[in-house]
Amino acid sequence: MKSYINATAFVLLTAFLSACKVSKDVATPKPELPASFRSTAVVTTADTSSIADLQWKNFFTDAPLQKLIDSAIAKNYDMQIAVKNIDAAQLLFKQVKWNYVPTVALNVTGSSSRPSDNSLNGLSIAQYNIGTKHVEDYSANLALSWEADIWGKIRNQSRTALAQYLQTTEAKKAIQTNIVSSVSQGYYNLLMLDEQLEIAKKNVKLNDSTLRIIRLQYDAGQVTLLAVQQAEAQQQAAAQLVPQFERNVAVQENALSILAGTLPNSVERSGTLSEVKFPEALSAGVPSAIVSRRPDVRSHELDLTIANANVGITKAEMYPALRITASGGVNSFKASNWFNIPASLFGIVAGSVVQPLLQHKELSTQYEVAKVNREKTVLQFRQSVLNAVGEVSDAMVKIEKLKQEQAIAANRVKTLQQATTNASMLFKNGLANYLEVITAQGNVLQGELELASIKRDELSATADLYRSLGGGWK
Secondary structure, three states: OHHHHHHHHHHHHHHHHHOOOOOOOOOOOOOOOOOOOOOOOOOOOOOOOOHHHOOHHHHOOOHHHHHHHHHHHHHOHHHHHHHHHHHHHHHHHHHHHHHHOOEEEEEEEEEEEOOOOOOHHHHHHHHHOOOOOOEEEEEEEEEEEEEOOOOOHHHHHHHHHHHHHHHHHHHHHHHHHHHHHHHHHHHHHHHHHHHHHHHHHHHHHHHHHHHHHHHHHHHOOOOOHHHHHHHHHHHHHHHHHHHHHHHHHHHHHHHHHHHOOOOOOOOOOOOOHHHOOOOOOOOOOOHHHHHHHOHHHHHHHHHHHHHHHHHHHHHHOOOOEEEEEEEEEEEEOOHHHOOOOOOOEEEEEEEEEEOOOOOHHHHHHHHHHHHHHHHHHHHHHHHHHHHHHHHHHHHHHHHHHHHHHHHHHHHHHHHHHHHHHHHHHHHHOOOOOHHHHHHHHHHHHHHHHHHHHHHHHHHHHHHHHHHHOOOOOO
8 A cells, every 4th residue: 555655656746747847938929010011002901801811713813824723733743742741740740749658678588608617607507506507598578668758858849740740731831822923923924925926926017018118119219228128127126036935935834834743835824914803902911910821930930839849858858867667577597497487477667867967068058059049040030020021012012113114104005006107107108217117116016015024023923912921822
């Protein structure tokens, strides 16, 4: 009865000590955040509603684009590697739970030795006259070892494994947000190249018409050979753009195919660049929501959990470790009596307290380094939040200014198109020279190409805003 009470008291004391924490965690800091993002064009509301709350299929509604993104999420190799990382982290997390369980080993040994006649063992054998000069020993036993988690070392190891598992899921989310953004931006770039290719082809036809008229005038002696040569050079400059854009289209299609996890091939698209529409008012929500939406910020937050756990682990290494060992089985110096029960049965139970002495300086250094690393983690978390807010603000400013730039560019193109029409009519009626026609055609070509580029940039900025707010992983 007394032994039972002592054992119970020991278990309760161990449980009590196991609840002790040798280090205090650093709480996740509250980063300084603005009340709203730096922009006036994109709406910021008082609640947390944001375009990032939308599933990506509800934000990118173009059917061919959705098909590309679906393929990329399913087949992209970075995405598949992220899934494998999650599987590995999950296995490690499950394994850490077994650290609380005692280790048990089955040992089966057999030995035979012939001691020296002048040794203590040899003299003992001669004294007991066992009939042989060989000493044999046969043993089969189960050995148990258990270390009490008094200072929370195993608990902190579990915290680390859980945080690392959660980080792999956040990494997968981050990869998906980047994939959704990259595929959409590549798709919009492809639509821009399509439009620029059509602009170049249209301009080639326009230059062909002008060149025919100038040649007729040259044959009639109305213009010099210089006029013909300049018109030909203008036509060739426009024609040179066609294979250039065709090459860029093929390269972009290949890049999108690879991003989607398929072999390089043509890419289906519907509509034109100007037909892609997003809502005029894009709700960004409040900056504080970034901490919970952005996978990379969440990953840095989990880094702090790991850093806290590492501080606890290194601190626990400096304290005494309570270990309990036990072994039991059968033992005999003759193989014939090895399993003679109960005569061959034996059992050993031992407890020990291990306190590192000479390694104290090394362990203390590891503890101090862990604390410094934790401070670095706090700074990295703050930096990640700052970068996230900056990315959102950049995207919002880009959208705002690109809308203004696009409106100006569209008016400029309209003016240049009218100027080209007027120049052609005046030239045919002999009221304008060929240089005015060539200049007008060259200006409208550049203006239309620039307008297509600005449209693409605005769509890309909108996709980047969606990503920077933490959208795309749902």
